[in-house]
Amino acid sequence: MTTILDVILLGLQTGAVFSLVSLGVALVYKATRIVNFAQGELGTIPAFIAYIVMTGFQVNGEPVTDRGRLWIATLVALVVGAGFGILVNTLVIRRLAAVSPVTSLVATAGVMLLSSAMAQIFFEPKARRFPQYVGGGFRFPGADVTVAWQTIVTLIVLAGAAALLALLFRTPPGVALLATAQEPFAAELQGISVSGMRTLAWGLAGVLGALAGLLGAGVFASIAPAFMTSTFLIPALTGAVLGGLTSMVGAVAGGLLLGIVVQAANQINRSFDLGIPGPPQVAALLVLLIVLLVRPQGLLGKAA
Amino acid sequence: MPARNSDGPTPVLEADSVSIRFGGVQALQDVNFAVNDHEIVGILGPNGAGKTTFFNCVSGFYTPTTGRIWISGTDVTEMRPDERAQLGLGRTFQQVGLVRSFTVLENLVVAQHMNIGYGAAGGFFGAPWTFREEKIVRARAMEVLDFMGLADLRDSPVTGLPYGTLKMCEVAAVMATDPQIIMLDEPLAGTGPEEGEAFCQRLKDMRRQLGICIVMIEHHVPLVLKTADYIYVLNFGALLAEGLPEHIRGNEAVAEAYMGEGAKSLV
Amino acid sequence: MATQEHELTVDEVMAEEEREAEELARKAREARDWRPSRQGVVARFGVLGLLLVVVLAAPQLVPDVYTNLVARAAVYAIVALSMNVLVGYAGQVSLGHSAFVGVGAFGSAYALTEMQLPFPAALVMAALTGAVGALAIGAVALRLKGLYLALVTIVYAFFAQEVVFNIRSLTGGGAGQPAPRPSYLASDLRYAYFCIAVLAVFLVFDWRLTGSKGGRAIQALRDDERVAASWGINVTSFKLLAFLISGVIAGIAGGLLGSIEQVAVPLDFGFSLSLTFLVMTVVGGAGSRWGVIQGGVLFALLPTLLERAHENFHVFPFTAIDATIEPAIGALLLLLTLIFTPGGIAQQQAHLLAWLSFRRFKDVRETTGIAPGGMGARP
Numbered sequence: 001m002t003t004i005l006d007v008i009l010l011g012l013q014t015g016a017v018f019s020l021v022s023l024g025v026a027l028v029y030k031a032t033r034i035v036n037f038a039q040g041e042l043g044t045i046p047a048f049i050a051y052i053v054m055t056g057f058q059v060n061g062e063p064v065t066d067r068g069r070l071w072i073a074t075l076v077a078l079v080v081g082a083g084f085g086i087l088v089n090t091l092v093i094r095r096l097a098a099v100s101p102v103t104s105l106v107a108t109a110g111v112m113l114l115s116s117a118m119a120q121i122f123f124e125p126k127a128r129r130f131p132q133y134v135g136g137g138f139r140f141p142g143a144d145v146t147v148a149w150q151t152i153v154t155l156i157v158l159a160g161a162a163a164l165l166a167l168l169f170r171t172p173p174g175v176a177l178l179a180t181a182q183e184p185f186a187a188e189l190q191g192i193s194v195s196g197m198r199t200l201a202w203g204l205a206g207v208l209g210a211l212a213g214l215l216g217a218g219v220f221a222s223i224a225p226a227f228m229t230s231t232f233l234i235p236a237l238t239g240a241v242l243g244g245l246t247s248m249v250g251a252v253a254g255g256l257l258l259g260i261v262v263q264a265a266n267q268i269n270r271s272f273d274l275g276i277p278g279p280p281q282v283a284a285l286l287v288l289l290i291v292l293l294v295r296p297q298g299l300l301g302k303a304a
Numbered sequence: 305m306p307a308r309n310s311d312g313p314t315p316v317l318e319a320d321s322v323s324i325r326f327g328g329v330q331a332l333q334d335v336n337f338a339v340n341d342h343e344i345v346g347i348l349g350p351n352g353a354g355k356t357t358f359f360n361c362v363s364g365f366y367t368p369t370t371g372r373i374w375i376s377g378t379d380v381t382e383m384r385p386d387e388r389a390q391l392g393l394g395r396t397f398q399q400v401g402l403v404r405s406f407t408v409l410e411n412l413v414v415a416q417h418m419n420i421g422y423g424a425a426g427g428f429f430g431a432p433w434t435f436r437e438e439k440i441v442r443a444r445a446m447e448v449l450d451f452m453g454l455a456d457l458r459d460s461p462v463t464g465l466p467y468g469t470l471k472m473c474e475v476a477a478v479m480a481t482d483p484q485i486i487m488l489d490e491p492l493a494g495t496g497p498e499e500g501e502a503f504c505q506r507l508k509d510m511r512r513q514l515g516i517c518i519v520m521i522e523h524h525v526p527l528v529l530k531t532a533d534y535i536y537v538l539n540f541g542a543l544l545a546e547g548l549p550e551h552i553r554g555n556e557a558v559a560e561a562y563m564g565e566g567a568k569s570l571v
Numbered sequence: 572m573a574t575q576e577h578e579l580t581v582d583e584v585m586a587e588e589e590r591e592a593e594e595l596a597r598k599a600r601e602a603r604d605w606r607p608s609r610q611g612v613v614a615r616f617g618v619l620g621l622l623l624v625v626v627l628a629a630p631q632l633v634p635d636v637y638t639n640l641v642a643r644a645a646v647y648a649i650v651a652l653s654m655n656v657l658v659g660y661a662g663q664v665s666l667g668h669s670a671f672v673g674v675g676a677f678g679s680a681y682a683l684t685e686m687q688l689p690f691p692a693a694l695v696m697a698a699l700t701g702a703v704g705a706l707a708i709g710a711v712a713l714r715l716k717g718l719y720l721a722l723v724t725i726v727y728a729f730f731a732q733e734v735v736f737n738i739r740s741l742t743g744g745g746a747g748q749p750a751p752r753p754s755y756l757a758s759d760l761r762y763a764y765f766c767i768a769v770l771a772v773f774l775v776f777d778w779r780l781t782g783s784k785g786g787r788a789i790q791a792l793r794d795d796e797r798v799a800a801s802w803g804i805n806v807t808s809f810k811l812l813a814f815l816i817s818g819v820i821a822g823i824a825g826g827l828l829g830s831i832e833q834v835a836v837p838l839d840f841g842f843s844l845s846l847t848f849l850v851m852t853v854v855g856g857a858g859s860r861w862g863v864i865q866g867g868v869l870f871a872l873l874p875t876l877l878e879r880a881h882e883n884f885h886v887f888p889f890t891a892i893d894a895t896i897e898p899a900i901g902a903l904l905l906l907l908t909l910i911f912t913p914g915g916i917a918q919q920q921a922h923l924l925a926w927l928s929f930r931r932f933k934d935v936r937e938t939t940g941i942a943p944g945g946m947g948a949r950p
Contacts, residue, residue, distance in 0.1 A: 035718060092906055097913040101718045102664050110905040113846060117899035234729065281733050285726045296719050365797055385800035401798040403791045414787045418803035427783025428776060434783055456596030459603050466588045481802055496585045
């Protein structure tokens with residue numbers, strides 16, 4: 001008999017990954033006022049690069065997971081993530097002919113489409129095994145389900161990233177970052193390099209995306225082209241909007257909350273045999289819709 | 305302060321005790337205002353005094369927290385902006401109020417929306433009478449452009465034109481709506497002294513030929529003192545003074561608001 | 572002395588502006604008074620005639636296996652027109668058009684199979700369901716703008732994909748709902764011509780839309796709602812009208828789409844279709860009817876074009892690409908458009924379009940691309 005505690009624990013497992021992606025979305029939004037539709041892909045590509053490093057540069061091999069390889073692959077993935085983020089900014093976002101929130105969204109959607117399409121071409125739409133950083137799990141007292149150690153790792157990384165970012169925005173470089181988002185012209189006049197700040201923001205988002213990809217791959221222990229986008233993007237967007245697009249802590253809270261809500265929906269659908277198709281997605285969509293209609297600025301965001 | 309002439313003929317535009325609050329800021333406080341037939345009324349005041357906020361309340365873009373607004377005796381306080389426009393209220397905006405993606409002529413054609421008789425559906429399905437009305441509307445647009453001296457620019461897209469010309473086009477568009485009263489928000493911004501004089505002269509011509517009333521927010525104090533029949537001065541959201549131009553000119557409080565302590569008169 | 576110098580400069584600026592205005596007026600006058608020469612007229616009519624002949628002959632000329640593709644291209648062009656009304660004219664974002672089209676397709680299919688209605692009635696049903704679907708989003712659009720509206724349309728498309736289109740009784744489950752054509756349209760050739768005819772009807776409708784008060788009001792909303800309201804335009808009504816028109820056209824397109832293969836399958840109407848529709852509208856040039864039509868046709872034909880290129884040109888890069896690369900090409904075209912020519916194909920063809928409109932080659936009309944904003948662009 002699955003209890004509420006079970007639902008919460010299971011929800012935290014996926015919720016943690018949602019939050020990592022939400023954090024990336026919120027970061028990009030807070031720093032550039034753009035909703036980054038490609039945040040999922042900022043995770044898929046580094047995850048695949050890590051995979052390639054671990055398989056000895058084969059597209060379809062078995063990943064070798066000794067500690068050394070794993071850490072090298074992780075490092076490479078983080079660098080690739082940062083690079084990918086910066087590349088998106090330099091090649092696409094900076095060069096948009098007409099800049100508005102909507103064209104930027106469409107542009108990031110275009111990047112997402114291009115990235116997932118290219119991944120499908122190079123890697124074939126096949127799932128591949130991807131190792132977890134820490135295998136196995138433990139029995140949480142009072143619950144039926146085993147909590148994977150990977151989830152704990154993810155939560156720790158999440159907490160660390162969120163704390164760092166929240167701190168960042170209180171330091172001078174972080175404030176400069178915010179200034180460029182809210183008043184780019186004034187920031188430029190103050191001597192802040194707007195393009196430098198944006199590069200920084202996208203680089204950080206890329207690192208976050210890579211972390212999300214590496215850890216998210218561990219949730220199901222597999223990767224496939226565009227897996228981060230297809231599995232996690234919509235819930236992550238929902239989590240970010242729920243928490244408030246401008247709040248780091250909100251993004252984390254929103255993602256975790258959504259993970260639990262989605263799991264609960266799954267459970268309710270099963271227990272009461274409601275027969276609703278795809279309850280997790282439906283739940284996420286409903287939450288997003290309700291938030292947008294009732295309180296668009298989310299739980300912790302500032303009203304626009 | 306009581307309304308200007310509570311026992312005279314119905315003012316074309318009247319506002320009574322209009323107040324509005326944004327968050328913690330009292331942007332307008334108990335503003336009373338009236339415009340009578342054929343009048344040119346000026347609104348003066350330093351930046352941030354609440355002049356455009358007042359216009360937005362009259363137009364219907366903001367809902368005042370207290371107060372009522374009448375157009376020709378009809379209480380419009382609950383009405384939408386487009387409903388107030390249909391009662392003859394026209395207005396210009398600080399950032400030029402034109403449709404950027406259209407040409408000058410097209411702007412004047414859209415502006416006549418209220419005066420086009422056929423329903424939208426008739427338009428879509430190409431009913432024959434719509435073509436005739438379209439011709440009439442275009443002809444009228446040309447008339448207004450001729451009157452304003454803009455006829456040559458009719459096919460120019462709005463985006464390429466210089467600022468001064470755009471302000472003229474905006475006034476032309478408002479004229480095309482056939483208003484009873486026009487509210488101009490800083491029409492002389494960016495114009496030099498001669499252009500300003502010419503514009504004010506044209507306002508007087510319009511008033512005479514077309515019988516409309518004009519309300520003008522302006523910073524160009526001497527021109528307003530010369531052109532207006534009556535002036536209101538706003539400061540920090542409240543009416544600082546009102547009266548005939550001569551009285552405002554010599555009003556110490558107004559002078560101090562504009563030019564600091566010790567100023568004795570405006571010009 | 573210093574003051575006089577300053578005044579001089581101001582005067583110079585004024586004089587410069589006056590010169591500019593006169594120059595513009597002169598150019599505008601010239602453009603207006605110019606008439607093409609006799610050869611020019613003949614040439615233009617010739618090209619227009621040729622284009623018309625090509626379009627009309629296309630269903631006959633292509634090999635039989637591709638006749639349905641012509642119908643598909645026409646239907647995509649109709650969808651493009653529907654997107655254009657919303658995205659191009661009204662400046663609203665729509666990432667949910669797969670829902671409008673899908674709802675129309677299933678509405679029509681349902682009418683044909685479950686309600687046994689004749690084909691025209693089924694198309695009316697498609698129009699109605701499309702309208703209802705669009706008005707639902709329209710109501711939301713009244714309260715949300717820009718970014719948040721985009722998110723809601725995404726939710727809408729996903730919701731349709733996951734929930735609405737999976738309701739077996741309405742959509743026939745995975746196998747789809749049959750959408751048979753009537754006997755007089757049984758041949759692929761006739762159906763293709765029928766779809767082209769419907770496209771022509773909507774083109775005329777679009778022409779009248781932009782030339783009448785309703786269409787102008789809708790476009791005025793895009794740039795600045797306050798200005799439109801100050802001209803007596805009821806912002807709410809005309810915004811909803813834009814959604815209504817877009818929904819009706821999209822619904823009918825859906826009905827036509829379903830009957831190409833004569834079955835409406837839920838998988839075909841997922842969110843990715845919305846992306847395709849948005850991409851083809853942007854690449855075609857939002858705001859230009861001829862641009863978006865070409866965008867629609869291009870994306871309808873793209874998979875086949877790539878496949879054929881792969882088979883027929885045994886030379887790199889064609890050996891490496893086939894239809895699976897289609898999403899990548901589409902995404903690339905989108906990015907290139909957003910970066911280099913935001914007005915899309917219409918912007919690239921601006922000179923040609925000017926010439927064909929009996930103006931001079933250089934008298935280009937500006938196209939807008941996706942609305943840059945104005946009031947209400949920020950979430």
